Amino acid sequence: MMKKNKRSVTNNIWFLVKNTYKWDKKVLSYFALYTVVTAIIPFINMFAPKFLIEELMGANRVERLIIILLGYVVISATLNFLNAYLEGVYSPIITNIGDRYNNLLSEKCMNMDFKYTEDPEVLDDIETARRAVDGNTTGIPGVLRKLFEIFGAGIAFLGYITIVFNLNPWILLYLIVNVVTIYYLAIRAKKYEYSKKNDISQLSRKRNYIYDVMQNFAYGKEIRIFNLSNRMADKFQGLGKEQVKLHKDIKYKNLMVSIVEVFFLLIREGVVYAYLIYQVLYNHMSIGNFVMYSTLIAGFAAWMQKILDNIAHINAQNLYINDYRDFLETDLKTGNSSYVDMPGDNNYEIEFKNVSYKYPNSERYIFRNLSLKINKGQRLAIVGVNGAGKTTFVKLLTRLYEPTEGKILLNGVNIAKFDRNEYYKLFSVVFQEIKMFAFSIAENIALDNKKIDREKVLESIHKAGMKEKIDSLENGIDTPLLKTLDSEGIELSGGENQKLALARGLYKDGPIMILDEPTAALDPIAEYNIYKTFNNIIGDKTSFFISHRLGSTQFCDVIALFEDGEIKEYGTHDELLNKNGKYAEMFNVQASYYKDVRFEAEGV
Numbered sequence: 001m002m003k004k005n006k007r008s009v010t011n012n013i014w015f016l017v018k019n020t021y022k023w024d025k026k027v028l029s030y031f032a033l034y035t036v037v038t039a040i041i042p043f044i045n046m047f048a049p050k051f052l053i054e055e056l057m058g059a060n061r062v063e064r065l066i067i068i069l070l071g072y073v074v075i076s077a078t079l080n081f082l083n084a085y086l087e088g089v090y091s092p093i094i095t096n097i098g099d100r101y102n103n104l105l106s107e108k109c110m111n112m113d114f115k116y117t118e119d120p121e122v123l124d125d126i127e128t129a130r131r132a133v134d135g136n137t138t139g140i141p142g143v144l145r146k147l148f149e150i151f152g153a154g155i156a157f158l159g160y161i162t163i164v165f166n167l168n169p170w171i172l173l174y175l176i177v178n179v180v181t182i183y184y185l186a187i188r189a190k191k192y193e194y195s196k197k198n199d200i201s202q203l204s205r206k207r208n209y210i211y212d213v214m215q216n217f218a219y220g221k222e223i224r225i226f227n228l229s230n231r232m233a234d235k236f237q238g239l240g241k242e243q244v245k246l247h248k249d250i251k252y253k254n255l256m257v258s259i260v261e262v263f264f265l266l267i268r269e270g271v272v273y274a275y276l277i278y279q280v281l282y283n284h285m286s287i288g289n290f291v292m293y294s295t296l297i298a299g300f301a302a303w304m305q306k307i308l309d310n311i312a313h314i315n316a317q318n319l320y321i322n323d324y325r326d327f328l329e330t331d332l333k334t335g336n337s338s339y340v341d342m343p344g345d346n347n348y349e350i351e352f353k354n355v356s357y358k359y360p361n362s363e364r365y366i367f368r369n370l371s372l373k374i375n376k377g378q379r380l381a382i383v384g385v386n387g388a389g390k391t392t393f394v395k396l397l398t399r400l401y402e403p404t405e406g407k408i409l410l411n412g413v414n415i416a417k418f419d420r421n422e423y424y425k426l427f428s429v430v431f432q433e434i435k436m437f438a439f440s441i442a443e444n445i446a447l448d449n450k451k452i453d454r455e456k457v458l459e460s461i462h463k464a465g466m467k468e469k470i471d472s473l474e475n476g477i478d479t480p481l482l483k484t485l486d487s488e489g490i491e492l493s494g495g496e497n498q499k500l501a502l503a504r505g506l507y508k509d510g511p512i513m514i515l516d517e518p519t520a521a522l523d524p525i526a527e528y529n530i531y532k533t534f535n536n537i538i539g540d541k542t543s544f545f546i547s548h549r550l551g552s553t554q555f556c557d558v559i560a561l562f563e564d565g566e567i568k569e570y571g572t573h574d575e576l577l578n579k580n581g582k583y584a585e586m587f588n589v590q591a592s593y594y595k596d597v598r599f600e601a602e603g604v
């Protein structure tokens with residue numbers, strides 16, 4: 001699915017630097033200052049002891065010793081203070097920048113075509129891309145931190161090279177070979193880790209899913225009633241074991257590298273100290289210089305290692321950044337760059353023209369050549385047995401999915417040609433599965449943080465039959481829902497949630513109304529009350545009404561019965577009853593359970 005692009009490290013660094021500078025201009029000056037400070041600090045620590053020892057072992061002048069000591073303390077304290085200050089400043093900046101990259105990914109996920117939310121390949125790609133923004137020391141934030149450090153270290157390192165070269169070029173060469181070997185091994189271990197990343201992504205996606213099921217109380221009833229807790233825990237643990245095994249392999253490789261690293265380090269120290277001792281004993285090296293060189297050479301290896309480690313880290317993270325950028329650049333949104341203006345008359349007709357549809361990754365057609373027209377202001381009821389495709393019809397109409405073949409027209413224009421956000425504005429939809437957020441009731445209804453029209457919220461609640469319940473709450477429409485974010489949050493019943501969902505649709509007041517079984521969870525009285533005010537609720541909007549309660553379809557102008565991927569019957573309630581086909585059969589079966597009640601809706 002995702003196109004794999006191989007971008008160079010410099011390309012990715014440029015991408016990061018450009019954005020970082022765009023988002024926070026101050027970062028560059030902190031970087032410059034930090035680079036200077038970190039480049040100087042090691043030399044202060046190296047030269048001060050040399051000067052002190054040489055003065056002590058030579059002229060031994062007290063005032064000189066005091067000057068050296070004071071100079072050392074003042075310079076070192078200032079630089080170390082600056083160092084600590086800058087680290088304290090840039091660290092949260094990088095965390096913030098990491099959040100912005102994280103947001104880019106989340107925005108992409110929230111805006112991609114709905115069909116991809118069920119595509120396992122895309123879900124894996126998201127999981128992989130997320131690795132670039134998940135940690136604070138890995139991925140993008142990790143690379144930014146390393147970039148901050150590496151230049152100061154690089155400059156200090158150049159100074160080290162010059163001094164060691166002057167001491168003995170062979171020692172310099174020896175140190176470089178020693179450290180580069182370790183670097184090479186570290187890179188190989190990181191590559192191995194990367195080669196396992198797909199397995200890691202898949203496992204953690206599965207584990208996260210099971211974890212979510214175990215923690216998410218939405219599954220609470222099924223888990224208890226079907227006694228799933230042990231099975232879920234076993235699954236979670238099984239996946240955990242697989243994950244541990246994978247990580248163990250990776251850690252084992254890293255351990256091997258660490259062992260070799262220690263071995264190389266010991267040899268390095270041994271050789272260098274032997275050389276310096278030899279210089280003191282036989283070549284008149286001063287003790288001051290011995291101390292300086294031993295500090296320098298120990299530091300040299302450590303600094304070179306640090307730089308190489310940083311480069312290795314940046315190299316390894318580069319692969320994750322590539323994945324991240326690949327995902328951001330993958331086109332997961334169907335649409336044109338130029339959109340057709342929405343028809344402005346606020347009155348809409350909709351036509352399905354030879355629409356066929358099968359879900360992604362499925363060969364089964366839910367619809368074949370479906371054609372259906374809903375005129376302006378018309379109310380269409382859609383009925384059919386479970387799985388007949390009623391909700392799928394709504395998903396196509398609301399562009400959550402695109403038809404596999406054929407087209408859907410709004411006032412004669414293919415809906416694919418409209419800007420998706422503009423198109424969504426047309427719809428007030430009450431979905432079958434209701435999702436409430438852990439926000440206040442008002443926010444849940446308005447779903448708009450900018451400006452909530454409280455009067456309109458109350459009016460929608462009233463129309464949806466929720467007034468009494470809301471009036472009974474101390475904080476009214478400001479009461480938070482769910483306990484996820486607020487311990488004062490309330491849990492609503494299924495029917496109450498459904499009424500709120502209806503209020504949400506009413507508040508939006510879009511010119512096209514879609515009600516997917518809006519009363520399925522309501523008690524008969526609440527349902528009756530909704531039907532009584534149905535005309536008031538729908539008004540003259542073009543509307544779609546899905547219901548299994550066939551009596552309720554009488555409020556609609558026309559009824560379409562879906563079966564086997566097509567419209568089997570089409571007409572008014574009375575026409576379909578007279579036809580004596582499937583609709584009449586379904587209606588009669590239902591009616592036999594109830595008295596033959598005809599809702600006398602106001603004005604119908």
Ligand SMILES: Nc1ncnc2c1ncn2[C@@H]1O[C@H](COP(=O)(O)OP(=O)(O)OP(=O)(O)O)[C@@H](O)[C@H]1O
Nearest residue numbers: 118359362366384385386387388389390391392393
């Ligand atoms: N995301 C999906 N991926 C693959 N198939 C799906 C998906 N969603 C639904 N289906 C299939 O499409 C068919 C139609 O489902 P749909 O939800 O549209 O039926 P429905 O008429 O609304 O049913 P119900 O009355 O039970 O709500 C079903 O057979 C279902 O298995």
